[in-house]
Amino acid sequence: MRRRDFLAGIGGLAVVGGGAVVATRSQTDESVEPVTVERIDADGDPAGDLRLPERGRPTLLTVFATWCSVCRRTMPEVVAVHDDAGDTQFVSVTNEAIGQTTTRADVADWWESYGGPWPVAVDTDLELTAAFDVRAVPHTVVLDSTNRIVYDEQGEKSAAELRDALASA
Amino acid sequence: MQRRSFLTSAAFLSGIAVAGCVGSGAEGGGGSEDTVLGPPDREYDVDPADLAYPAYGQPIPDFTLPSPLHDRAVSTREYVGERETLLTFVFTRCGGPCPAQTAALARTQAAAAEGGYADEVVFMPITFDPAYDTAGRIREFSEINGADPTAANWQFLRPETPERAKAVVGSESGFAVGFEEAEGGHGGHGGSPDQGEVLEPEAAGEEQSFVHTNLLLLVNRDGFVERAYSPQPPRPDIVITDLEAVREGYE
Numbered sequence: 001m002r003r004r005d006f007l008a009g010i011g012g013l014a015v016v017g018g019g020a021v022v023a024t025r026s027q028t029d030e031s032v033e034p035v036t037v038e039r040i041d042a043d044g045d046p047a048g049d050l051r052l053p054e055r056g057r058p059t060l061l062t063v064f065a066t067w068c069s070v071c072r073r074t075m076p077e078v079v080a081v082h083d084d085a086g087d088t089q090f091v092s093v094t095n096e097a098i099g100q101t102t103t104r105a106d107v108a109d110w111w112e113s114y115g116g117p118w119p120v121a122v123d124t125d126l127e128l129t130a131a132f133d134v135r136a137v138p139h140t141v142v143l144d145s146t147n148r149i150v151y152d153e154q155g156e157k158s159a160a161e162l163r164d165a166l167a168s169a
Numbered sequence: 170m171q172r173r174s175f176l177t178s179a180a181f182l183s184g185i186a187v188a189g190c191v192g193s194g195a196e197g198g199g200g201s202e203d204t205v206l207g208p209p210d211r212e213y214d215v216d217p218a219d220l221a222y223p224a225y226g227q228p229i230p231d232f233t234l235p236s237p238l239h240d241r242a243v244s245t246r247e248y249v250g251e252r253e254t255l256l257t258f259v260f261t262r263c264g265g266p267c268p269a270q271t272a273a274l275a276r277t278q279a280a281a282a283e284g285g286y287a288d289e290v291v292f293m294p295i296t297f298d299p300a301y302d303t304a305g306r307i308r309e310f311s312e313i314n315g316a317d318p319t320a321a322n323w324q325f326l327r328p329e330t331p332e333r334a335k336a337v338v339g340s341e342s343g344f345a346v347g348f349e350e351a352e353g354g355h356g357g358h359g360g361s362p363d364q365g366e367v368l369e370p371e372a373a374g375e376e377q378s379f380v381h382t383n384l385l386l387l388v389n390r391d392g393f394v395e396r397a398y399s400p401q402p403p404r405p406d407i408v409i410t411d412l413e414a415v416r417e418g419y420e
Contacts, residue, residue, distance in 0.1 A: 097315030
């Protein structure tokens with residue numbers, strides 16, 4: 001736990017409902033090893049394994065949950081970025097509990113209401129959650145074409161901030 | 170001790186007991202005789218005895234509370250001797266970390282079902298807002314956060330009254346999870362980074378914030394705390410990994 005996280009935790013406690021921005025982890029010079037998530041059938045996309053991040057182009061990853069109202073608000077911002085982002089891998093992944101009261105069909109429905117024209121997947125084995133240290137949602141990660149993390153943040157994001165992040169990728 | 174100072178100290182201490190820190194356990198051993206897992210990595214060397222809430226190696230207190238989804242009373246130590254127990258402390262109007270804590274339990278519940286050990290573990294979210302959290306709201310809150318509220322292992326406990334909630338959840342003879350109503354009573358929920366679904370957020374006049382300590386407890390089948398995750402909701406894969414390690418310790 002870095003000092004920044006520690007302080008953010010205390011801050012978060014003190015201002016429940018406040019507008020704290022929590023930076024998650026330091027950027028590193030290391031490339032991220034790809035992980036496999038379960039792509040689900042939404043908007044006519046086929047189900048199956050999906051590997052990310054891809055090499056050779058930037059990646060914008062959003063981790064969300066269908067229960068998360070901030071995720072719902074953030075998604076249109078990501079859609080706006082997607083519309084003029086050029087050659088970038090966009091992918092959104094939920095790590096929530098699937099198969100009990102929330103089903104894959106619920107995720108697909110949520111995605112058709114709020115998502116964008118890119119793959120949506122489930123972190124079935126929590127491999128991505130562990131690899132990207134996802135402690136809360138929404139969680140947004142931008143990686144450059146060599147799979148190095150250039151942006152790694154929790155919380156609500158604006159299109160402008162995400163564009164800046166992609167510009168640095 | 171005054172309520173406010175108690176809350177402040179509980180919040181501060183819970184901040185120190187951060188789970189999953191980078192620093193290695195500087196205690197040099199310090200493992201408990203009553204646990205499977207070794208001591209948690211902490212940034213600072215903290216004696217669990219100095220923490221207000223039940224921390225690593227300590228027993229959990231025993232309270233019998235209504236479990237409205239199952240229409241019976243359940244003790245916080247009911248499954249000691251049989252199962253691992255995971256507890257957390259929430260209120261359903263919470264726009265902050267409560268949905269995330271509940272979702273982490275739900276994710277673990279799903280893993281237990283997949284792993285064939287659903288009847289060897291029990292989940293006990295406890296509300297500290299019983300005035301608002303009716304059985305119906307508890308069921309809905311459980312469902313939207315991905316739990317199966319009909320499962321026998323999902324025991325969402327509801328103290329009978331706010332006073333009882335104070336005694337069980339908030340007091341130092343209880344779980345010592347500090348909470349109090351936020352200043353002004355109608356705190357916004359808008360920007361907390363890890364929030365989830367606020368139950369009935371548009372219900373005029375019913376919005377209420379509590380400032381509270383975030384705590385999720387993994388308790389072994391002997392009734393001792395293996396991990397006390399605080400102050401941020403734990404990553405679900407870490408909870409599942411820790412739970413399965415504890416289970417293996419009993420095989």
